[in-house]
Amino acid sequence: MFAGVAVAVGVGGFVANKVIKKKSPPADIIDGKAIAATIRLEIKEAVNAMQAKYKKAPGLAVVIVGERKDSQTYVRMKRKACAEAGIVSFDKDMPASSTQEEVLQAVKDFNANPNVHGILVQLPLPKHIDEQTILEAISLSKDVDGFHPLNIGALAMKGRDPLFVPCTPKGCIELLDRSNVEIKGKIAAVVGRSNIVGMPAAMLLQKRDATVTIVHSRTPGAESIVKKADIIIAAAGSAEMVKGSWVKSGAVVIDVGTNSVDDATKKTGYRLVGDCAFEEVKFVASKITPVPGGVGPMTIAMLLKNCLEGAQRMYAP
Numbered sequence: 001m002f003a004g005v006a007v008a009v010g011v012g013g014f015v016a017n018k019v020i021k022k023k024s025p026p027a028d029i030i031d032g033k034a035i036a037a038t039i040r041l042e043i044k045e046a047v048n049a050m051q052a053k054y055k056k057a058p059g060l061a062v063v064i065v066g067e068r069k070d071s072q073t074y075v076r077m078k079r080k081a082c083a084e085a086g087i088v089s090f091d092k093d094m095p096a097s098s099t100q101e102e103v104l105q106a107v108k109d110f111n112a113n114p115n116v117h118g119i120l121v122q123l124p125l126p127k128h129i130d131e132q133t134i135l136e137a138i139s140l141s142k143d144v145d146g147f148h149p150l151n152i153g154a155l156a157m158k159g160r161d162p163l164f165v166p167c168t169p170k171g172c173i174e175l176l177d178r179s180n181v182e183i184k185g186k187i188a189a190v191v192g193r194s195n196i197v198g199m200p201a202a203m204l205l206q207k208r209d210a211t212v213t214i215v216h217s218r219t220p221g222a223e224s225i226v227k228k229a230d231i232i233i234a235a236a237g238s239a240e241m242v243k244g245s246w247v248k249s250g251a252v253v254i255d256v257g258t259n260s261v262d263d264a265t266k267k268t269g270y271r272l273v274g275d276c277a278f279e280e281v282k283f284v285a286s287k288i289t290p291v292p293g294g295v296g297p298m299t300i301a302m303l304l305k306n307c308l309e310g311a312q313r314m315y316a317p
């Protein structure tokens with residue numbers, strides 16, 4: 001943000017009023033990587049305690065269908081995080097040619113396995129498989145992604161709580177809480193309305209007594225709506241869409257986007273950017289998450305947390 005400051009400037013005995021544009025100091029960075037690391041240690045301790053008490057470790061089934069590079073990276077990260085936390089991962093890697101029946105069977109087998117407390121099917125699935133059918137086949141009590149319609153339905157209802165909350169929106173709220181950002185009574189804008197992030201994030205904010213508007217690709221005057229918000233969750237999947245001019249001075253900005261843009265200066269040929277124009281927004285917001293290193297690591301930490309909670313419910317209901 002630029003604040004206009006009127007100062008008296010003396011030039012050779014002549015004093016004139018001049019407006020100097022002074023840049024606000026940059027926002028505090030909400031370090032999702034560090035917060036996620038702390039949470040993962042907390043989970044590891046809780047897993048050790050569960051081992052000591054029940055002689056059981058939480059088990060997470062991770063199903064991946066196909067060879068998408070990004071999905072393989074995320075699944076590798078999830079399995080590594082499980083191993084570090086003492087959570088046993090049950091791996092099911094299926095070729096892209098797998099039929100819907102075969103994927104359904106994998107889910108049913110994990111539903112029936114008492115050592116599996118959480119089942120995650122990495123999205124997106126190949127086009128010939130109906131995602132919704134697969135997600136609805138996951139046992140409610142093992143739905144660690146929180147994508148089952150009954151879990152989503154409970155999230156939408158006043159006075160009801162789902163068994164599991166989707167990991168990325170849960171991570172956004174955890175980032176706000178651990179950064180001492182008050183949610184109650186605040187105006188919030190969620191940019192994006194996906195089932196995985198935007199819509200559940202809006203419901204979570206509302207459950208915490210924020211007044212929430214969801215802004216999407218068909219919203220007229222999106223900028224002026226976002227500009228009223230004290231808390232912005234940007235989850236549109238559109239690189240650097242939220243500009244500095246969209247953000248109210250002092251707002252808290254949680255950027256969920258991970259968009260890769262070409263960058264010839266990088267060894268990889270690309271770099272990751274969020275849904276916010278970070279270099280502009282950081283001079284307007286009071287707190288902001290970076291990309292990478294903001295919400296992404298929290299998605300995995302929350303997956304572990306959901307799996308632990310699922311196992312705890314089974315052994316100590």
Ligand SMILES: Nc1nc2c(c(=O)[nH]1)N[C@@H](CN(C=O)c1ccc(C(=O)N[C@@H](CCC(=O)O)C(=O)O)cc1)CN2
Binds near residue numbers: 077122145300
């Ligand atoms: N079954 C699910 N599928 C998908 C989900 C999900 O929650 N459940 N979310 C996304 C992808 N995702 C997890 O699966 C995910 C995305 C990003 C990150 C992350 O840590 N990103 C890093 C950058 C990593 C990189 O360099 O590529 C960051 O932001 O710092 C973790 C998990 C879609 N599918």
